[in-house]
Amino acid sequence: MKGMHGAIAQNFDAGRPSGRSVNASSNAPQRSAADALVVAIARHQDRDAFAALFQHFAPRVKSYLIRLGVSPAQADELAQEALVVVWRKAALFDPSQASAATWIFRIARNLRIDALRRDRRAAAYEPDPSDAPEPPPTPDVHRAQRQRDERVRAAVASLGADQLRVVQLSFFQDCPHAEIAETLGLPLGTVKSRIRNALQKLRAALEESQ
Amino acid sequence: MTPHHHPSEDLIASCAAGTLRPGAALVVRAHLARCPTCQADAGFFESLGGALLEAEPPAQMSDAAFDRALAAIAAPGRRRAPGARSASADSAFLPKGLEGLAVGKRRWIGPGVWVTPVKTEHRSRELVYLLRIGAGMVLPRHTHSGREFTCVLEGSFADDDGVYGPGDFVATDERVEHSPVVARDGACVCLASTDAPLVMRDVIGRFFQPFAGI
Ligand SMILES: [Zn+2]
Numbered sequence: 001m002k003g004m005h006g007a008i009a010q011n012f013d014a015g016r017p018s019g020r021s022v023n024a025s026s027n028a029p030q031r032s033a034a035d036a037l038v039v040a041i042a043r044h045q046d047r048d049a050f051a052a053l054f055q056h057f058a059p060r061v062k063s064y065l066i067r068l069g070v071s072p073a074q075a076d077e078l079a080q081e082a083l084v085v086v087w088r089k090a091a092l093f094d095p096s097q098a099s100a101a102t103w104i105f106r107i108a109r110n111l112r113i114d115a116l117r118r119d120r121r122a123a124a125y126e127p128d129p130s131d132a133p134e135p136p137p138t139p140d141v142h143r144a145q146r147q148r149d150e151r152v153r154a155a156v157a158s159l160g161a162d163q164l165r166v167v168q169l170s171f172f173q174d175c176p177h178a179e180i181a182e183t184l185g186l187p188l189g190t191v192k193s194r195i196r197n198a199l200q201k202l203r204a205a206l207e208e209s210q
Numbered sequence: 211m212t213p214h215h216h217p218s219e220d221l222i223a224s225c226a227a228g229t230l231r232p233g234a235a236l237v238v239r240a241h242l243a244r245c246p247t248c249q250a251d252a253g254f255f256e257s258l259g260g261a262l263l264e265a266e267p268p269a270q271m272s273d274a275a276f277d278r279a280l281a282a283i284a285a286p287g288r289r290r291a292p293g294a295r296s297a298s299a300d301s302a303f304l305p306k307g308l309e310g311l312a313v314g315k316r317r318w319i320g321p322g323v324w325v326t327p328v329k330t331e332h333r334s335r336e337l338v339y340l341l342r343i344g345a346g347m348v349l350p351r352h353t354h355s356g357r358e359f360t361c362v363l364e365g366s367f368a369d370d371d372g373v374y375g376p377g378d379f380v381a382t383d384e385r386v387e388h389s390p391v392v393a394r395d396g397a398c399v400c401l402a403s404t405d406a407p408l409v410m411r412d413v414i415g416r417f418f419q420p421f422a423g424i
Pocket residue numbers: 213215216217241245247248249
């Protein structure tokens with residue numbers, strides 16, 4: 001099936017806002033191509049859009065889950081499941097509130113927490129507020145949240161490979177600094193200053209968005 | 211009124227990243243639901259999660275992965291039965307933001323004092339519970355074991371360090387010894403978690419020695 005959004009799907013580069021360059025001083029919320037794909041799924045059950053989203057995000061979700069210590073086989077299954085949830089919940093996605101990447105991150109994070117629970121006992125329930133719609137804030141708050149996504153993404157893109165690595169280890173894996181130093185074969189002081197510098201950059205991005 | 215006592219930034223980050231122990235995460239989320247400042251902070255860390263997800267090097271998906279996903283989206287969605295959400299009848303009295311939480315049997319400890327274990331259904335040795343203490347009550351002086359987190363849901367209590375009202379978040383450990391006093395104008399309800407290998411009997415004994423034997 002060739003949907004009306006085939007063109008978006010073909011030129012898909014999720015990291016880049018469609019049609020314009022990132023302009024940190026702009027007040028208009030940025031939309032990424034990935035956002036348009038989720039919206040296409042919500043409006044038209046567009047399978048081409050789904051294919052493009054799957055191709056981009058499933059391998060990244062899998063990689064993220066493996067980083068958290070999930071086995072490659074289970075990470076593969078959970079990555080599929082995450083994209084299926086994206087399809088089913090597409091109507092709840094609001095691009096004025098969050099980027100598709102942040103929304104998909106929340107879905108993947110919650111699926112992993114669910115999977116840990118399923119391992120222990122089936123059919124348990126815990127409220128999962130994080131991918132449900134939040135109580136509605138004002139349009140200004142929405143715009144600020146959406147801009148925060150763009151600025152944080154730009155800040156992460158500007159990190160050097162070394163800084164990115166320590167941020168991944170400390171945020172995704174919750175590694176203590178000493179463990180990161182051992183993993184990377186670096187002196188503890190170097191790790192600490194890298195994390196400090198990286199967080200400063202990211203913090204600056206946050207301050208800008210407030 | 212917004213809370214005055216907040217979780218540390220590290221706690222908020224690991225809650226947003228999904229790496230925090232599930233019981234502790236429940237207590238942090240109870241605070242986030244009542245604190246716009248920390249909610250914004252958690253939002254920043256979720257933005258970071260999204261940005262880092264984009265930066266992940268793609269892993270190779272299995273050959274059948276996409277076809278299986280296509281089959282799954284073609285199938286009708288699995289819906290949870292409406293009743294499946296409330297895991298126990300006792301959850302009806304739960305405070306705002308915690309509706310649907312699976313709780314155990316509410317235990318009467320003394321006049322105006324109840325403890326309700328919260329089930330987290332994880333492979334985790336944490337103990338999570340709701341504590342309701344009557345107006346004007348003084349708890350016996352006690353210390354803490356392990357890392358304990360408490361979020362006030364209703365009412366307020368005070369100790370040597372300050373006054374804790376709705377939404378306030380308190381982190382305590384072995385070094386903290388106190389004798390909290392509940393405000394006279396109403397009962398205080400808290401959600402608490404501990405990672406020490408305690409059982410409910412220990413918690414009850416520690417807080418309510420005067421009532422032992424009731
Ligand atoms: Zn707060």
